[in-house]
Each structure stands twice: as structure tokens, then as C-alpha cells.
Amino acid sequence: xxxxxxxxxLEEGFKKLExxxxxxxxxxxxxTKSVFDQLKDKKTDLGATLLDxxxxxxxxxxxxxxxxxxxxxxxxxxxxxxxxxxxxYHKGFKQTDKHPNKDFGDVNQFVNVDPDGxxxxxxxxxxGRSMEGYPFNPCLTEAQYKEMESKVSSTLSSLEGELKGTYxxxxxxxxxxxxxxxxxxxxxKEGDRFLQAANACRYWPTxxxxxxxxxxxxxxxxxxxxxxxxxSMQMGGxxxxxxxxxxxxxxEIEKRVPFSHHDRLGFLTFCxxxxxxxxxxSVHIKLPKLAANREKxxxxxxxxxxxxxxxxxxxxxxxxxxxxxxxxxxxxxxxxQAVKEMQDGIIxxxxxxxxxx
Numbered sequence: 501x502x503x504x505x506x507x508x509x510l511e512e513g514f515k516k517l518e519x520x521x522x523x524x525x526x527x528x529x530x531x532t533k534s535v536f537d538q539l540k541d542k543k544t545d546l547g548a549t550l551l552d553x554x555x556x557x558x559x560x561x562x563x564x565x566x567x568x569x570x571x572x573x574x575x576x577x578x579x580x581x582x583x584x585x586x587x588x589y590h591k592g593f594k595q596t597d598k599h600p601n602k603d604f605g606d607v608n609q610f611v612n613v614d615p616d617g618x619x620x621x622x623x624x625x626x627x628g629r630s631m632e633g634y635p636f637n638p639c640l641t642e643a644q645y646k647e648m649e650s651k652v653s654s655t656l657s658s659l660e661g662e663l664k665g666t667y668x669x670x671x672x673x674x675x676x677x678x679x680x681x682x683x684x685x686x687x688x689k690e691g692d693r694f695l696q697a698a699n700a701c702r703y704w705p706t707x708x709x710x711x712x713x714x715x716x717x718x719x720x721x722x723x724x725x726x727x728x729x730x731x732s733m734q735m736g737g738x739x740x741x742x743x744x745x746x747x748x749x750x751x752e753i754e755k756r757v758p759f760s761h762h763d764r765l766g767f768l769t770f771c772x773x774x775x776x777x778x779x780x781x782s783v784h785i786k787l788p789k790l791a792a793n794r795e796k797x798x799x800x801x802x803x804x805x806x807x808x809x810x811x812x813x814x815x816x817x818x819x820x821x822x823x824x825x826x827x828x829x830x831x832x833x834x835x836x837q838a839v840k841e842m843q844d845g846i847i848x849x850x851x852x853x854x855x856x857x
Contacts, residue, residue: 502541502549510540510551513558520561527557527566530584538580544573546635553578556698565589565773568698571635572760572768586765586772590831597832599766599776604747605836607740613783613846614737619853620846621784621822624733625746625839628726628769628778629753630760636770637700637725645707645723652722655756656711663749665713667722670705686710688724695725700770718745720753726769728753737783739843766831776831781842784822787849789856791821800852804845805829825849 502510514536517528531554539550548570557566567585569575575582583595593599614620630636631651634644653667668677681687687710691701711720721729730753732746760768766776790797801808809824827842 502543502551506549506551507540510536510549510554513551513554514540516558517561523561525557525561525563525566526585526588527554527563527581528561529588530581535580539578542577544571544577546571546573546639548574548635548639550578550581552638552699553581556694559697560694563694565771567772568638568700568770569636569768569772570638572630572632572762575762575765575768575772582772586775586831589773590776590829593776593831598764599762599831600834602766602777603834603836604750605834605840607744607747609836610740610743610839610843612736612738612740613843614785614850617736619785619787619850620737621786622733622735623737623739623742623781623783624731625739625742625779625781626729626731627746627750627780627835628767628774629728629730629750629757630768630770631727632758632760634727636727637695637702637723638698640702640707642703642706645703648727649707649709649722651757652720652728653709653711655753656720658756659713659749659752662715662745663713663718663752665711665718667709667711669709671708673705681710684712684716686712686716686719688721691725700725717742718749720749725771726774728757737846739781739783739839739846743781743839774830777833777835777838779830779835779838780826781839782824782826783846784824785846785849786820786822787853788821790849790853791823793856796852797823797849800849801825801845804841804848806842806845 543549552570553567556568557563587593587595631648634648656667690704695701707723709722717734719731730750732742734742762768767778769778805828807826807828827838829838
């Protein structure tokens with residue numbers, strides 16, 4: 501059971517949400533009085549309460565979602581809140597649906613989407629993973645951060661071939677190494693106000709680090725927002741090469757580090773927007789003609805469930821007609837299907853761009 505002080509804070513937070521009439525978060529939408537009363541005194545085995553789940557959304561009333569999972573069990577224990585939020589965000593993933601088993605499919609079905617090199621500047625595929633037996637950020641102790649980092653760095657240091665590289669801990673990092681990682685756009689910063697409010701940045705920079713291979717085409721972030729962010733990327737449009745590299749890396753890491761997985765929700769991470777496959781496949785792409793006809797661009801993107809963002813990600817402008825375009829769906833379909841949908845959509849966009857006079 502949650503203690504009296506926690507329940508008092510929860511009551512206060514709930515009142516604040518109720519009073520915030522202009523708040524549009526999914527938390528506000530689905531944390532009804534009856535759901536609140538049902539969940540306010542529950543506690544996971546690792547000691548997490550509803551307060552850990554909602555505190556970021558209570559503090560930041562401009563959140564889009566407003567909830568985080570403090571540990572894997574929270575998705576089950578606080579399901580009356582998480583399930584409708586997941587259904588709303590991952591359009592169509594109903595509370596009765598089950599995410600399919602992991603399936604990377606036939607990796608040779610993926611190609612270079614822009615063999616002439618005229619449109620796609622770079623291609624990236626990433627996924628998130630959590631280490632079994634450890635809670636997510638808000639409940640991790642300093643000792644656990646250190647223990648996880650040592651497991652991850654020793655696992656990554658044993659990778660061979662194209663994946664062979666170096667692990668750079670953030671703790672004690674020299675200015676030179678720091679600058680080099682910033683120049684490569686590899687370094688992550690301490691979390692934003694949403695993550696801070698969720699208590700996701702404690703003991704910073706303990707246990708955090710970055711691994712990259714010698715070619716700088718494979719990258720792992722350790723204990724940033726998720727336990728592991730695994731990223732494969734390169735210049736140009738060869739999605740096949742990028743995808744195959746990611747799949748072989750994930751398989752190699754999984755042999756040594758068991759991942760948190762849920763029968764219904766797939767792979768579990770800290771944020772409910774990133775469940776299921778957790779895969780985001782994206783390109784930076786120049787589409788000057790379609791950029792001038794944004795309606796057409798959005799129409800084609802919609803047909804293939806693609807998300808169109810500005811060059812530097814969410815809420816940014818397209819600099820010089822360059823967009824960041826990725827798959828929107830991560831749940832209720834396999835890894836193969838998610839990336840294939842994105843490949844088909846990008847090929848179609850390039851075809852339309854070429855046809856436009």
C-alpha cells in the first residue's frame with residue numbers, strides 16, 4: 501500500500517489536474533475520479549506508486565501524454581490508466597489486442613530506397629530496450645545505475661566485426677571526447693523538464709554512456725531515457741544495410757542481456773508511446789516539390805502511416821525543404837511490417853516527387 505504522505509500528494513495532484521481546464525494531456529483525459537480512487541493506494545513490488553506514474557504530467561500541464569512507467573510491473577498494476585492511454589496514442593491498438601511476437605522478417609526484403617542519391621540524405625533505424633530485473637529511471641538506485649552500465653559496457657565491448665567499437669562513460673568524460681561526441685551529434689544531454697519531473701535524471705551522469713562502432717554507423721545510448729537505445733544509421737538511402745545492422749546488433753546484445761517483455765504490450769520501455777516493436781525507422785529527405793504542396797505530402801504520408809517532422813525532429817521547421825519522415829505505428833504489427841510500411845511510403849514519395857513538374 502502507498503503511504504499516507506504519497507496519497508496526500510496524489511490527492512493534491514488530482515485536484516490540480518481537475519482544475520486545469522485547458523490541459524489537453526492523455527493523463528487528464530483518462531484519469532477519472534473512479535480510476536484515481538481505484539489506483540491511488542497501489543504499489544508495485546519495487547515500491548512505485550501512482551505518483552511516480554503521473555507526477556511529470558501533473559507538474560507539466562502542457563504534456564501531450566503525461567505518464568511514465570516507473571517499472572515494468574506498473575504497466576499491469578496501473579493498467580486502468582495505461583491501457584486507454586496506449587489505445588489512444590497507438591491508434592487502433594485496443595485493450596483486447598495483443599502485440600505480435602518479435603519478427604524481424606526477411607532482412608533482405610529491404611533495399612536502397614534512393615539508389616541515385618538525389619533525395620535521401622541519411623537513414624536511421626532505432627529501438628529501445630529495458631534490462632530485465634531492473635526498474636526504469638525513477639526507481640533506480642545509484643548502485644543499480646553503475647551495475648547496469650558495467651553489464652552494458654562489457655556486453656558491447658565484446659561485439660565484433662562491423663559492430664566493434666568503444667564505450668564512453670559520461671562520468672569523468674574529458675572535454676575533448678565530449679566535444680567530439682557533440683560534433684558527431686552523438687552526445688545526449690540531461691533530460692528536459694518532462695523527464696526531470698518524472699525523476700528520470702537522478703544521480704546524473706552516473707551509469708550513463710555512449711557506445712559507437714569505428715565507422716560511426718552503430719550507436720548505443722546507455723541509461724538516457726531508456727536503459728538502452730540501439731541505433732543504426734548512415735548517410736544515403738540504403739535502408740537494407742541500416743536495418744540488417746540493427747537486427748544483428750539487437751540479436752547479439754540479447755544473447756547476453758535479457759530484455760523486459762510483456763505478453764500483450766511487447767517490449768517495455770519507460771514511456772508508453774514507445775512500446776511493442778519500439779522501432780522508429782526514419783530518413784532525412786529532400787522533397788522540394790512536395791514541400792511546396794504540403795497537403796499532398798501529408799496525404800501520401802497518411803496512407804502509409806508515416807510521421808512527417810521538421811529537420812530537427814518534433815516541433816521544428818523543415819530546413820531547406822528537408823524533412824524527417826518515419827513510421828508512426830509501433831504496436832500491433834511486427835518489426836518487419838513497421839519498417840516495410842516506411843520503406844514503401846518513402847519509395848512512393850520519391851516516385852511522386854519525380855513525377856511532379
